[in-house]
Amino acid sequence: MTAAPLGHVEHVMGTVFSFTVRDPGPATADALRRIVARLHHIDEVFSPYRPDSAISRLGRGELSLTECDPEVAEVLAQCDALAAETDGYFTAHPGGRLDPSGWVKGWAIEEASRALRAAGSTHHCVSGGGDVQTAGGPWRIGIADPHRPGTVLCVLTGHDLAVATSGTAERGAHIHDPHTGRPTTGYASLTLVGRHLARTDAHTTAAFAMGSPAGLTWAHHHALAALAVHPDGTREQTPGLAHFREGVNPQGPG
Amino acid sequence: MRRAVITASATAAGVVLLLSLKPHDAATTAAISSVSGTGSGSAGQPQDASHTSAAPSTTPSTTGSSRTVTGTAINTRYGPVQVKLTLSGSTISKIDVIQYPTRDRRDQEINSYAIPVLNQEAIAAQNASIDVVSGATYTSEGYTRSLQSALDQAAK
Numbered sequence: 379m380t381a382a383p384l385g386h387v388e389h390v391m392g393t394v395f396s397f398t399v400r401d402p403g404p405a406t407a408d409a410l411r412r413i414v415a416r417l418h419h420i421d422e423v424f425s426p427y428r429p430d431s432a433i434s435r436l437g438r439g440e441l442s443l444t445e446c447d448p449e450v451a452e453v454l455a456q457c458d459a460l461a462a463e464t465d466g467y468f469t470a471h472p473g474g475r476l477d478p479s480g481w482v483k484g485w486a487i488e489e490a491s492r493a494l495r496a497a498g499s500t501h502h503c504v505s506g507g508g509d510v511q512t513a514g515g516p517w518r519i520g521i522a523d524p525h526r527p528g529t530v531l532c533v534l535t536g537h538d539l540a541v542a543t544s545g546t547a548e549r550g551a552h553i554h555d556p557h558t559g560r561p562t563t564g565y566a567s568l569t570l571v572g573r574h575l576a577r578t579d580a581h582t583t584a585a586f587a588m589g590s591p592a593g594l595t596w597a598h599h600h601a602l603a604a605l606a607v608h609p610d611g612t613r614e615q616t617p618g619l620a621h622f623r624e625g626v627n628p629q630g631p632g
Numbered sequence: 633m634r635r636a637v638i639t640a641s642a643t644a645a646g647v648v649l650l651l652s653l654k655p656h657d658a659a660t661t662a663a664i665s666s667v668s669g670t671g672s673g674s675a676g677q678p679q680d681a682s683h684t685s686a687a688p689s690t691t692p693s694t695t696g697s698s699r700t701v702t703g704t705a706i707n708t709r710y711g712p713v714q715v716k717l718t719l720s721g722s723t724i725s726k727i728d729v730i731q732y733p734t735r736d737r738r739d740q741e742i743n744s745y746a747i748p749v750l751n752q753e754a755i756a757a758q759n760a761s762i763d764v765v766s767g768a769t770y771t772s773e774g775y776t777r778s779l780q781s782a783l784d785q786a787a788k
Contacts (some may be wrong), residue, residue: 382402383399383400383402383459384397384398384399384402384406384410385397385398385399386410386414386416387587388417388592390414390417390418390421391417391420391421391425391482391506391507392421392425392427393483393506393507394506394507395414395417395487395490395504395505395506396504396506397410397494397502397503397504398502398503398514399440399491399494399501399502399562400501400502400503400627401491401498401500401501401502402513403497403498403499404498406494406497406498407500408497409435409493409494409496409497409499409581410494412493413489413490413494416489416490416493416520417486420449420482420486420489423446423447423449424450424482425479425580426475426476426479426481428544428556432446432447432450433450433476433477433478434451434455434476436473436476436506437475437476437477446502451480453478453482453485454470454478456481456485456576457469457470457478457480457481457580458470460577460580460584462579464580464581464584466556466557466586467555467557467583467584467585467587467588468480468481468566468580468581468583468584468587469479469556469615470615471556472554472556473554473559479608480579480583481576481579481580483506483507483509483577483579484509484542484576484577484578484579484580485512485575485576486506486538487504487505487506487509487510487511487575487576488511488540488574488575488576490504490511490518491504491511491512491513491515492577494513495513499513499627500513500514501513501514501515502514503517507541508542509524509540509541509542509543509575509579510536510539510540510541510542510575511539511540511574512537512539512540512541512577513538513555514537514538515535515536515537515538516532516535516537517535517536517537517539517541518533518535519521519533519534519535519539519541520532520533520553520604521533521534521541521543521569522543522567522577523607524545524557524566524567524572525566525607525611527630530604531607531613532623533623534569534571534622534623535622536571536617536621536622538573539571539572539622540571540572540573540574540577540578540579541569541570541571541575541578542565542569542572542575542578542579542581542582542583543567543568543569543582544565544567544568544582544583544585544586545565545566545567545586554587555587555588555589556587564586564588564589564590564591564592564593565586565589565590565606565607565608565609566591566607566608566609566611566631567606567607568585568586568604568605568606568607569581569582569605569606570582570597570602570603570604571595571602571603571604571618572602572603578602581597581600581602584596585597585602585604587595590606593606594606594614596618597616598616598617598618601618602616602618603615603619603621603622604616604618604619605619607629608621644700649733674709697720698718698719698720698722699718699719699740699786700716700717700718700719701716701717701719701782701783701785701786702715702716702717702730702782703712703716703717703781703782704710704778704781704782705731705776705778706778706781712731713729713731713778714730714731714778715727715728715729715730715778715782716728716782717782717783719785719786
């Protein structure tokens with residue numbers, strides 16, 4: 379019998395982060411406290427919803443990039459690289475306003491996982507607002523069914539996975555095609571599986587914004603494992619996803 | 633003071649994992665309680681229960697082997713949210729959302745969908761067959777905090 383996993387839930391960055399550490403050690407609880415403090419700090423610096431954040435002030439021209447926390451320049455450079463990789467479908471300027479949230483959440487989750495590794499954990503799972511980074515494994519990751527409340531479409535399983543899902547979820551269609559400015563509704567949801575959540579999450583956002591069928595085609599061309607749910611409930615996946623599929627239509631939770 | 637409750641149990645980790653997607657079919661159930669199926673395990677055992685800023689508004693009551701605990705009513709920008717847990721031993725068997733915002737159609741749309749899912753997630757997390765769910769971003773701070781306050785109370 380191994381030690382009980384250590385769990386933690388934190389409301390931060392406008393969503394819920396959850397942590398499960400399957401190999402907790404003496405340093406784990408302290409590491410979680412530091413991680414949580416760092417997540418709140420990231421939110422203070424990067425939130426576009428806080429008028430006093432560095433990002434908001436930078437966007438209004440009240441701060442120069444060199445006056446910001448050095449992580450701001452790093453994050454914006456990553457956003458630029460992702461924008462170039464995705465033909466501009468990923469952008470840190472949705473609607474013309476500076477908002478790197480599409481990168482920041484996945485990056486913050488990855489940072490949390492990195493900090494747990496630094497504290498000696500090789501077996502943990504961090505999720506934030508439906509995006510997941512795991513270390514070790516196997517972990518069983520349910521993919522929510524966008525059409526059937528409370529149920530999952532399938533379970534993905536594996537080691538060291540990053541799983542991100544974009545959907546027309548909360549607040550209606552919330553991803554816009556940066557080229558037309560219009561909401562994208564091509565997929566009901568799109569899930570990508572990778573190794574590193576920041577990139578996986580940004581790729582998911584971009585592919586979702588491309589709409590159907592371009593998003594899935596793009597994912598396939600980039601050898602990304604993807605699962606798409608169409609508005610009529612039909613599903614499509616790239617060949618790479620089969621590796622992670624554990625079963626189709628298992629009994630939903632509850 | 634920030635609430636930061638560390639829980640240590642095989643099942644509590646996912647208890648307040650809150651994920652959902654808005655359905656395209658808006659005519660979903662408006663039921664706001666969920667009953668556990670094959671849930672097993674125990675509710676959270678907070679190691680740090682020193683926070684007093686969110687004391688539950690009612691005290692636990694016991695009926696036979698099951699008991700109910702009501703979480704604090706949490707004010708959100710949409711209105712108050714409050715949950716009530718029914719526990720059999722230390723297992724959550726039911727979560728009722730006894731207050732939730734219905735200020736406008738949009739809130740109702742979110743709540744009528746999200747709250748059953750939140751309940752199912754919380755209960756399903758005890759069944760341990762799924763570690764985590766990817767798929768959504770609507771999360772309810774009020775639900776989380778009220779549920780956490782109820783879990784804290786249940787663990788006392």
